[in-house]
Amino acid sequence: MQFQIMNKTIIIFGLLLSYFLAYSQPETVRVPALPENTDATPYVSEALKKCKIQKASRLIFEGKNYTFLPDLASEKMIYISNNDGGLKRVAFNLSGINNLEIDGQNAAFMFDGYICPFILDKATNITLKNFSVDFKRSFHSEGIIVGGCTDSLDISFSKAYNYFVHNNKLMFTSDKVISKDNAGDQLLVQYPFWHLLEFDKDRREPAITARDYLNVQNMIVKELNPGVVRIFWPGIRGVVGNTMIFNATERSIPAITISECENTRLLNVTLHHAGGMGVIAQRSRNILLDKVIVTPSQGRMISLAADATHFVNCAGKITMQNCTFENQKDDATNIHGIYVKILELISPNEAIIKLVHYQQFGFDFLKKGVKVEITEAGSMEPYQQNRVKSAERINKEYTRVVFETPIDKKVKAGDIIASTTEYPEVLIKNCIIKNNRARGLLLGSRSKIVVEDCYFHTQCAAINLEGDGRFWFEQSGVRNLTIRNNVFDRCNYSLMLGLGVIMVNSGIPDEKKAVSKYNKNIIIENNTFKVVYPTILKMYSVDNLIYRNNKVEQTYDYKLDDWWVKQKIKCFEIDNSTNISIQE
């Protein structure tokens, strides 16, 4: 199978190589239509080489459908924040490419296997437009619940979700053989899972009572019939007819990675699936997403295996407008910085610091000249502003940092450091966010943020102000946030992560909540809240919040959770905060 595709690839490659030379003008490189099942990867590699050599400004696709295999793809070692780093195969390896527009002309890009669609690394002025991204085999698997008993469920899988059971363990695969192992056994490409979540068959959203089952990769299973598997797990429950999502163990294949770039524009791009986040940008300036649509395909319940978008230590302006983010397995966006932890102070102005969360390893941002705040890990209130004089990377986890000014005497091992050099201005406008796992927007920039004219229907809070120095190590803390003219339609119907349509969920321990004012200057106005549970705001450690001119409507679409109702839920649950103005 693999060999046949390749044969065809290479023969056609020979025949059509001249095409590039004959019909491409210097400023435009064209990828022709290719016969069905041809591996487009070597064509795109060749086309990108051409773009670089002749400084082309456009790369356009003349066909309607392209298939990309990992076999002959280029490779790149890269750490991608909040995803899993490592050595990646890449279809569109835009490393060090500048001033290029890639126009798919509405082509469908279908990827097959462990191949990253796009990696932009140190690339300036790149526009990607008019194409869709999908994967032939999804990194997650979806099964229909066909029966259940105490501590077990019976799940039926269609042929789209190949699997085998080996010694009572379930492993998902594609139909593609990669190699033989040292025992001589044939190996199919594997798609391991780690997490279960139930989706409602009619609403096409996380089921109201669904909860995350984590660390389930070793669950005992028994195959009842071909395609039907009984899974055993303490306390597992589900509704017959609903879809059980077996989510991927790793976020190893994000759709579009933007790393240390300037001026990236994604226009009219549809992301049906990826084995990681949809758009993940790190240490980059000025990013525009216009009409980026995240939505499932191929009859799937789920679109992306993780967040639709994510922005880490970005700067300049982030704009998302006219976008739809639906049915992805995690939040619609998360905009934040990174905290590193002080391992040891080794001289008055020198420390060894550690990137703590394993999906932040290799995130080198403490470089000469970077302004930083050195911060108390609990309250996240800064002790001191300082600046990096020099930094020596020890490995992907540890760095030795020398500061310009002696480190404040109060600072101790375990405290945290983040960059304050620049925060991105954020505009999220006219977007639809719905039917995904967990939250809508996690907002953590300290520059101006506006969220307006959006529609939300989310499993948990629609807008969440996170940030912590103890688990995720994500720097957050808004300073200028306006939320206006949005519709919050039955958000947080599940209460899976607590109360609130808009919430503060920063990792501040109770004893630090009074001293911390981690989020400041928030205006919430002219929105419509169609509520399931009454709580609109659930917040703490906030300074200066205005809530005014909002419309609140009670809905009756979901059956309420008795336990929560008995708690006498209030509309505004705000504590340890100052200057709060609620104008109901």
Place this chain on the structure above:
Amino acid sequence: MQFQIMNKTIIIFGLLLSYFLAYSQPETVRVPALPENTDATPYVSEALKKCKIQKASRLIFEGKNYTFLPDLASEKMIYISNNDGGLKRVAFNLSGINNLEIDGQNAAFMFDGYICPFILDKATNITLKNFSVDFKRSFHSEGIIVGGCTDSLDISFSKAYNYFVHNNKLMFTSDKVISKDNAGDQLLVQYPFWHLLEFDKDRREPAITARDYLNVQNMIVKELNPGVVRIFWPGIRGVVGNTMIFNATERSIPAITISECENTRLLNVTLHHAGGMGVIAQRSRNILLDKVIVTPSQGRMISLAADATHFVNCAGKITMQNCTFENQKDDATNIHGIYVKILELISPNEAIIKLVHYQQFGFDFLKKGVKVEITEAGSMEPYQQNRVKSAERINKEYTRVVFETPIDKKVKAGDIIASTTEYPEVLIKNCIIKNNRARGLLLGSRSKIVVEDCYFHTQCAAINLEGDGRFWFEQSGVRNLTIRNNVFDRCNYSLMLGLGVIMVNSGIPDEKKAVSKYNKNIIIENNTFKVVYPTILKMYSVDNLIYRNNKVEQTYDYKLDDWWVKQKIKCFEIDNSTNISIQE
């Protein structure tokens, strides 16, 4: 725990930094004795930097014991043939260092976790001497068989082999916490297993009836008491009191890696353990091992988790003298080249080739000027000699190669290519090889090989001539092999991999055996064979072999296998061969 060690490390680091400056002469850098449990890794990094800067010729250790942790170790991305490549932490990262002798002065180097002791990459004239290498926690685990039933065994583990059982699955760990996972659970450093093999408690060698149980990582287990686990596996058997080895899934941490080096000498080095091979050399010239001792420590049954030594595409001279290789989990040595497979011929003198075995990925040896043979994959008889004009690496698996001469018309996809530029001369003299899994020496150089004055007591054949283009893709085929004055003491008592004290086991399919003369010009003389089963030579496809002046003694130490005895075993089982002279 981790933090305490680091605290101490860094404080002492500060105090002793001046030591380097004050007491080191330019040509000699000294690492002082360090307090117990101090992490020596940053000291060695610093010392190696100094060696490089001041072009020191000696690095010496003044203490008796050093502990190395991975936390603050440097990192290196490297592909290591027949082991598992990737990003490694390294204690002695000798990349690009020349003309240095590292003298441990009989110090014990104790490593703790996933840290490679030594990587020599593009390093010339390096001598390593007078130290031992061990790991606090072994990458394999050893349990005592305390009971058994149909399809199950009860295994008792000492505290040296930490483990936990999660949902009926067994995972070995150390006692060191590395992080919390996304579920918030604490994670210990894990030591996954993949393979079981039983060792005899009295003989301290693979049990006579032991067989490899492969791919057992998902076996169902039940903890009977703390430290006692019942494992379930179809057909599993074992003798109460014997040791069951749970061998590591990966060979990710070899002890000493020598890659693209010249003139490497290992003198008086003891390797007690590593999570991979002991000495693995690739694409290197002139390697001397004198008094390299592989032997278990800490009451363990097993020394290394894989082969004691291994040499791939090496050149110049390989000498191993006065060495002992015992109780390692695989062969004592394997000296061979690499075959790549032709994926497609894309022009008369151009092909896309693939490294096939996953532990050969990244083994880039087809470079401009390299002489090659293009060979029929079954018989391994060459079609053509040719030479590489240019090569473009696509990724770690695939390379596009242009040859100087048009490719022979008979060559087709699936055929294989190996380098013929140079083969290493080999001398193996006065070595002891015993009690390990599988074979003694796998000899595959086409230059002169002499094996003399050695003692062998091996589970399978003592000397094996392998090589194949279908599974391992190891180029072999001797041309000048002399085996003399050795004692073969009850070798191949298990018959696990077939008959013969000295055997050809090349992967030549039956229909090709007559046309292939893969091994040539072998002299076996003046040896003593103390045999368990009568078969001394089991060979095929050989040309020109002389067997003379050898002494054969029958032994009665092992109970013979009835099935084999009934086969009417002959002393010399040689077929499809020419010019064979057996002088009994």
